[in-house]
Amino acid sequence: MKAGQHELDLIIFDCDGVLVDSEVLSCGCLSEALATCGIELKLADALELFLGRSMAAVLQHYGAQGRMLPDYFLPDLKARVRQAFQASLQPIPGVGSLLSGLRTPHCVASSSDLDRVSLSLALTGLAPHFDGRLYTSQMVERGKPAPDLFLYAAAKMQAEPHKTLVIEDSVSGVAAARAAGMKVWGFVGGSHYESRDGRAILYNAGANRVFDRMADFWTEGQRV
Template structure:
């Protein structure tokens, strides 16, 4: 049984979202590059990051700033989202082997409907989509992964999570699950290892091999 994170694991969205976020923060008087935003906020939730940043740095953000960010972010995601290379081959392998899978993300269901829809992956997860909005505490707390596993009828110790952030790795480990740390092209591998990833890989072919499904 496999639980996938969404952004950066199923869909290639991190660069898009962090670009928009950095642009809007810079326009609002907090200069930051997309790479800095990625490094600092990866695995977090924008709805909690923005208020914390505003309070910490005294930013005078309009009441509708977050709404405008999401509007701009969604527009960019609708134009640019692509599936992570070879993710469909992994999903084909899981289906062929009769191994269940779902997605559990910090993102809202509305956002996943956009990103997974544009990437032509929504139909593969429809009915098995879990958001941090569904539980009291988001990652790095274990609530989301435990909720997903319970809903799917899986025991935590039987689940493997595929995550690309240290926040998600910590949540999965706290839930008593094994974790594949997905460090695409090697980026962030040490952080995933330090967070407790059971195994760290740099490509989806290695994810498939670790799970034991190979390519179809």
């Protein structure tokens, strides 16, 4: 067992941008789906506004502006995401090897819905590493940045929050982990951070550590 693993009850992985390189694909689909509703949202703005957030947060954002999205919006978006993922979704480099060697209990806690998380893990071959230990914002009252989802996952996994490590790529996810009383490492190896200073963004959000390669997950001397 790598140094540091014995100090943990649980490692919680976000899915999008941490296990699978999906954020640019999904935010691009969101921009396209909103365009059919007469709403312009550039990809960079989609990443800024909704990275790590649930679909409920999208609906609330536009609802607060008095812009109620039509009934066809969600089915259209879901179809676009499924098509894009089936065509182009890739796992984050090195994450399969990391998970294969992981001896600490681990699970997924994602703002995406369960169908999308399951699809993402199946398409990228990562599903066997989690054996159904998937928790999503659909299962709790409040999504990230509230701590509800991470606390729910820890309870289901019978883990103490202060002995839980969260791996996140978004400000809302880092904030949720901190609010849950958990350690959190920021991951900036996804393609959505190629033109943004992800390290500064996630450190400023409160991440205990930020890294950009899954091969460096357990660096020599790294303490949890």
